[in-house]
Amino acid sequence: MIEATGLTKHYGTTVAVRDLSFRVEPGRVTGFLGPNGAGKSTTMRMILGLDRPTRGEVLIDGQRYADLRLPLREVGALLDANWRHPNRSARNHLRWMATSNGIPDSRVDEVLELVGLSSVAKKRAGGFSLGMLQRLGIASALLGDPRVLLFDEPVNGLDPEGIQWIRTFMHALAEEGRTIFVSSHLLSEMAQTARDLVVIGKGSLIYQGTTDDFVHRATGRTVRVRSPQPEDLRTALTERRITFTEQDGALLVSDLTSAELGDLAFSAGITLHELSPQTGSLEEAFMQLTGESVEFRTGTPKEPG
Numbered sequence: 001m002i003e004a005t006g007l008t009k010h011y012g013t014t015v016a017v018r019d020l021s022f023r024v025e026p027g028r029v030t031g032f033l034g035p036n037g038a039g040k041s042t043t044m045r046m047i048l049g050l051d052r053p054t055r056g057e058v059l060i061d062g063q064r065y066a067d068l069r070l071p072l073r074e075v076g077a078l079l080d081a082n083w084r085h086p087n088r089s090a091r092n093h094l095r096w097m098a099t100s101n102g103i104p105d106s107r108v109d110e111v112l113e114l115v116g117l118s119s120v121a122k123k124r125a126g127g128f129s130l131g132m133l134q135r136l137g138i139a140s141a142l143l144g145d146p147r148v149l150l151f152d153e154p155v156n157g158l159d160p161e162g163i164q165w166i167r168t169f170m171h172a173l174a175e176e177g178r179t180i181f182v183s184s185h186l187l188s189e190m191a192q193t194a195r196d197l198v199v200i201g202k203g204s205l206i207y208q209g210t211t212d213d214f215v216h217r218a219t220g221r222t223v224r225v226r227s228p229q230p231e232d233l234r235t236a237l238t239e240r241r242i243t244f245t246e247q248d249g250a251l252l253v254s255d256l257t258s259a260e261l262g263d264l265a266f267s268a269g270i271t272l273h274e275l276s277p278q279t280g281s282l283e284e285a286f287m288q289l290t291g292e293s294v295e296f297r298t299g300t301p302k303e304p305g
């Protein structure tokens with residue numbers, strides 16, 4: 001588990017992260033979302049002890065990174081997709097990492113197998129495609145068999161096959177009971193990948209909870225309904241002060257479940273030909289919530305001291 005409490009980071013007068021508290025639970029993939037400059041990378045660096053919080057703290061399974069005895073065995077990270085790789089073979093690169101961290105050599109072949117790089121283990125990593133480099137990065141993160149894994153924008157620049165591979169792989173790691181925390185600006189990708197979300201805007205927490213709830217909360221509840229008695233339906237809704245809009249001969253009804261709307265039509269003797277709940281996209285939810293956050297912040301120019 002990752003647990004941040006009051007996490008704050010100032011760079012001079014810039015507040016990159018402010019009073020951020022959240023939990024990332026094991027056994028599932030948690031997405032970390034926010035617009036550019038929201039503070040995601042800074043937060044990840046603080047989790048990994050690469051940056052010191054100005055205030056607050058973040059713990060990995062109850063300990064600060066600096067206090068971990070064997071960090072690679074507790075937490076693995078894939079931080080930069082575009083790092084320039086040395087002229088070593090994939091296997092030699094991993095052996096070098098393993099040796100310097102007291103990890104047995106046998107683990108190198110295990111992780112190469114896990115990420116599907118066994119057949120190119122002896123090839124120079126410098127000649128690898130981005131997708132293969134990502135796999136190698138993940139192999140490095142897995143060397144110490146850590147319980148907690150961080151991925152910073154792991155699918156950037158990957159082709160659909162590479163994206164699909166990483167998504168499936170992260171799910172498999174989560175199912176083994178690991179804590180998986182993955183940042184991305186590809187929101188539709190996150191909707192398919194992450195069960196839970198931590199959403200930040202301008203360094204502050206906007207939302208923490210399930211992906212489903214995030215979308216519902218932000219886009220509201222709407223049901224699309226079509227009837228051969230549209231006048232009767234409009235009247236029934238208006239009498240009950242239920243708001244709706246018209247769309248292609250159908251009505252979009254707000255703040256009722258489809259069950260409630262079906263019951264209402266039944267009791268009013270109205271036949272329905274369509275009754276379908278509309279879920280908004282994660283993009284819509286994100287724009288609405290982060291947009292509000294930006295407006296809110298311009299309206300309250302309060303800077304923490």
Ligand SMILES: Nc1ncnc2c1ncn2[C@@H]1O[C@H](COP(=O)(O)OP(=O)(O)OP(=O)(O)O)[C@@H](O)[C@H]1O
Pocket residue numbers: 011014015016034035036037038039040041042043185
């Ligand atoms: N080393 C630094 N020195 C000064 N300012 C910094 C530093 N690192 C980050 N910042 C600032 O902190 C804020 C948060 O940046 P950060 O990179 O954490 O955001 P992000 O959410 O990861 O954005 P992106 O998606 O663009 O990578 C930005 O305003 C950034 O300019």
